[in-house]
Amino acid sequence: MKVSADVRALIERRKEGHSLEAPFYLSEEIFALDMEAIFRQHWIQVAIEPDVPEPGDYVTVELGSDSILIVRDDDMQVRAFHNVCRHRGARLCNEDKGTVGNIVCPYHSWTYNLNGDLMFAEHMGEKFDRCKHSLKSVHVENLAGLIFVCAAEKAPDFSAIRAAMEPYLLPHDLPNTKIAAQIDIIEKGNWKLTMENNRECYHCVANHPELTISLYEYGFGYQRSPANADGMDAFAETCIKRGKEWAEIGLPSAEIDQLLDTTGFRTQRLPLDRSGESQTLDAKVASKKLLGGFEQADLGGLSFWTQPNSWHHFMSDHIVTFSVIPLSAGETLVRTKWLVHKDAVEGVDYDVKNLTAVWNATNDQDRALVEFSQRGASSSAYEPGPYSPFTEGLVEKFTAWYVGRLADKIGA
Ligand code: FES
Numbered sequence: 001m002k003v004s005a006d007v008r009a010l011i012e013r014r015k016e017g018h019s020l021e022a023p024f025y026l027s028e029e030i031f032a033l034d035m036e037a038i039f040r041q042h043w044i045q046v047a048i049e050p051d052v053p054e055p056g057d058y059v060t061v062e063l064g065s066d067s068i069l070i071v072r073d074d075d076m077q078v079r080a081f082h083n084v085c086r087h088r089g090a091r092l093c094n095e096d097k098g099t100v101g102n103i104v105c106p107y108h109s110w111t112y113n114l115n116g117d118l119m120f121a122e123h124m125g126e127k128f129d130r131c132k133h134s135l136k137s138v139h140v141e142n143l144a145g146l147i148f149v150c151a152a153e154k155a156p157d158f159s160a161i162r163a164a165m166e167p168y169l170l171p172h173d174l175p176n177t178k179i180a181a182q183i184d185i186i187e188k189g190n191w192k193l194t195m196e197n198n199r200e201c202y203h204c205v206a207n208h209p210e211l212t213i214s215l216y217e218y219g220f221g222y223q224r225s226p227a228n229a230d231g232m233d234a235f236a237e238t239c240i241k242r243g244k245e246w247a248e249i250g251l252p253s254a255e256i257d258q259l260l261d262t263t264g265f266r267t268q269r270l271p272l273d274r275s276g277e278s279q280t281l282d283a284k285v286a287s288k289k290l291l292g293g294f295e296q297a298d299l300g301g302l303s304f305w306t307q308p309n310s311w312h313h314f315m316s317d318h319i320v321t322f323s324v325i326p327l328s329a330g331e332t333l334v335r336t337k338w339l340v341h342k343d344a345v346e347g348v349d350y351d352v353k354n355l356t357a358v359w360n361a362t363n364d365q366d367r368a369l370v371e372f373s374q375r376g377a378s379s380s381a382y383e384p385g386p387y388s389p390f391t392e393g394l395v396e397k398f399t400a401w402y403v404g405r406l407a408d409k410i411g412a
């Protein structure tokens, strides 16, 4: 892929352990490169099974100039296609979400079934071969109910992340949940600032009074230092004690932090503070109907972070999923979904305000932090600053992964 000499130089001289130079957050050329080298080449978490519970249910997601259509077919498989008609290219489904029997182009009514096969195309003559005009498929993986797509011709390996993560995720039975709430926010900041902010909890104490009721900051890749030794040691002991209890009921909790092929992810089941049940204002479950076959509420929080664009918290009673979609160099969509057991009844088993209180507040606080960072990066005085070796190791992992992928793409 062709990039300017300036962009190549920026990628090649990236200083390890430091935030990125300003053009990474501001430049339109780098934004276009991000969409091509990252969002078109890697596994992007864009949806969840409960977005498309029935055959014909679809969602659309915009990844740069590509629109991806995610649809459940008649055999209950989740499929993904480019949302582009094979006649003259009109966008097929023009809503964020909906239900169709077949996929019918609004322009000249070419009609595709849910497998993407072209079924009807009037006035095309006898020589026209319908079989050569199926929808273009997009790689899709359904990991325990989390839907990932990859629009590359050849997708990076997914089998290793699946093998590692299924034992952690499957007990929470995401496919049998429903979306109790969804909030889309648009942050006025570059997507990498959203992700960098997500990969550390250095800022939590000062900024997240609601989140830190239940969450221990130490679970975020902290390294032991003289300043945090007491807290870290106590936390490590709690992890071991709770980990043993969870292992007895078949729930793995050990940290996995891996880069397999180019698919980077991290997971750990972390103890929660106070009653230890859920990420709520009182650390107790927000939904009385527990997920899967769970019989106890204090299962901590299973966190799952993926490169480049998602993180998720799985608890005994609810799941919160976050998907980050870049909109422009300076604008990012953060899509948050709160999932409860599909049979849980609103007003009886859960209250939406209580369910969403912590992450609604936290998201808004994080939005402000990302926007402060974006404004700072626009200043002539901005220069890359050092990440803390004790609290920002995972930020460096994200940034190194990102720059590494750009370097691969441009052959740097
Ligand atoms: S562009 Fe879709 S039917 Fe013509």
Ligand SMILES: [Fe+2]
Pocket (backbone or CB within 6 Å): 197, 198, 203, 204, 208, 362, 366
């Ligand atoms: Fe935060």
